[in-house]
Amino acid sequence: MTNSFADFGKAKMIFVIGSNMTEAHPVAATFVKDAVLAGARLIVADPRRTPLVDFAERHVQHKVGSDVALLNSIMYVLISENLYNKDYVDSRCSGFKELKAKVMEYPPEKAAKICGITADAIHDLARELASVKPAMLMYTLGITEHTCGVNNVLSCANLQMLLGNVGVECGGVNPIRGQNNVQGACDMGALPNVFHGYQRVDNPENRTKFEKAWNVKDLPAKPGLMLPQMVEAVGEGKIKGFYIFGENLANTEPDIRHVEHCLKSAEFLVCQDIFPTETTKFAHVILPAAAWSENDGTFTSSERRVNRVRTAHPAPGDAKPNWWIFKEIAKRMGHVWTSNSAREIWDNEIAAFGPSMAGIKYARLENDGLQWPCPNEDHPGTFFLHKDRFASGLGKLVPVEWTPPAEVPDDEYPLVLSTGRRLYHYHTRTMTGRSGGLNDLLREERADISAEDANARGIEHGEMISVRSRRGEVVVRANVTDMIPPGLVWMAFHFREGNANWLTNPVYDPTCQTAEYKACAVQIGKLT
């Protein structure tokens, strides 16, 4: 996030798009609700009537996959009615001319048809957004999990820059991360193109620096494969040795049948985990790991805050800290790593060789942690990004074109399936499924459907139904709810049975390889 959670409760105007915050990030949502009680205005754009809509002054219920059209059209209104922040755009951004040319192709009357809403709703939304400064934009996976995910994100950034809302308190572009340390895993360089601190591997200076730091030669220069490409390459036999640490790919990736075929093809698969999962079934070696609260370390949250994680008790049996396991493998291959605790790894390597985190040391993390960038030990950390100037100089406005989802409804598969998380479970339930009480609150997968679609098929609330896509079929309980507009089916991926990923479409954003979990075509029907 460019900004911090502390801004949520103080914001005066909040625009939430593609985020069911009350279920996926419940504590963050409490601050949004507090802001509304204190007089803030809230606009929610989401195909579903999410619980946050109860607090919103406007709910824009646009169609799944129409975000770019909606956002471009809002910008059309802002520019054509001169409601954008001209001074900000002139002094701090580049690319306005190109952006303008593109958004002028999206008059509300045209975008309204793509979005399935009225042109007036777009006009009103744009004027409302421009009426309060600054406005804070939050999004989650509703924006990213599309074949046009990168373009969706760029559109959110375009909108906020056009309004002059980036680089200020209570403004910014704020993706709330889904997992406790997904921000940290990125920051740490568990990505194919960067070392930790986003230092590119294809930059020779960076490689030289890490060759010296790690006392090695010939660090690879070519960026590696992204996760979906890896799975595919395992299936094709190009990747022979596959090492999966703490991921249950057999349930979380789109098109389970195909993913399992790929995992089965691995010549040698290592799984390092805290529980047996659907994925460890395919392993040749399973390594037992210490879990959260069984070792010291740090997580980095959505607001770039590095927080301490502390040991409450030892790991069971012979389970070991993950960092120790990697160190032992390195040792057996002739590499002696000197850091011998999470603290030493952070202080002596991560801070030492990551300029944006150089000032973050364990000794400074005792209380509320620190937010990067934090370049030196006297730096207080950064509450919001891009103050006065963008990290890269000028903020780049990038024109983007709307594209539809890869698979859209047709006569055979007339409904859109969109997927995500529910409140009482987390991902594939490896943790929540084994925590007393949570299973009692949600025992099985459901398909959320509209009363209109249920009635048209004679489906009763609570009845077991079939949901079928071109990839597969599941039998789940129908949950008829007014959260869902006609034409949409919504499911999660918490349970093996009825997991939405038997149905989802393995198509990806061309730039970042994020899968289109939010849109594929399905049919539903009564069981015969």
Added chain:
Amino acid sequence: MDKTTFILNGKETAFTPGQTILEAARNVGVTIPTLCHLKGSTATGACRVCLVDVKGARTLMASCSTPVTPGMEVTTNNERVLKTRKLIVELLLSSGHHDCIVCEANGNCRLQDLAYECKITELKFPRPDTCYPTESENPLIVRDFSRCILCGRCVQACNEVVVNRAITLGYRGSKSKVATGGDGSYSDGDSECVFCGQCVEVCPVGALTEKKAKGMGRPWETRKIRTTCPYCGVGCQQLLHVKDGRIAKVTAVEGAEPNQGRLCVKGRFGYDFLYSEERLKTPLIRQENGDFKEASWDEALDLVVSKFKGIIEKHGSDAVAGVSCARSINEDSYQMQKLFRAVFKSNNIDHCART
């Protein structure tokens, strides 16, 4: 005397216009005991424990809900105040089933503390015979109405802090009760409860307690360890209450960034997976028949190394790939990418951020 001072216990004291007597007093280190007061929510003045003597006022005033005015003369500790406070605590003690020995809140109870501070040694008033039965149908929270003093903190927290609007004060007079919509269990179909447990967090007595924490450790027996929640990306700060190598319960760290004393259902109640019998406890190697056999770390790691070495020698570094974990600590992800880059000489390292 200027416009922003008042007299507190005989001393001229500064205040900020809009402050209550309680806030202005706390600001200068004068303690006024409270019970129903909940920071960040509208004062209800329900419990009367914070009464103070305001010169010229007809009665004692609740300091939590009375704004200071310039020149106001306030006394927090005269005999009238102390006597009345004691009487109020005596009435609260007699209002229900306050037997500390068997109460989950023993040692973590504002009413117990106040009774002690007021030097109360016996019950002055008879206890009512009837009350509402305990609700423990829901899987996570015990609602013992016999211990509820109707301070309303849970209602304020639910409606004004986390804004889930699941509970309210229902009925009237001696029948008053904290109720959900439909007045059933927290988990009933009519209930809006989302089990964030903020009501438990703020309950000053033993009326609301965590079901899973029962018998797991008294407050003075547990170590409190601050940590970060392992679920979503908000990074809520938790206190683990640990006894004998096991988490007894989880509460929120008051006043910490970013969660300011709040947690959600997963953060508060999703911890006991750690003690599942299904945990992986030893390395496992797959046999030719497909079964897994227990192995030592040396056997398992030697096998991983020989296989990966063999594959890299035969097919090159591009033939290996790794997926790191977005749930585990930073240092683990750092080590894994270092292993792939520095040792395997491959940039085929990623994690689930993109999926």
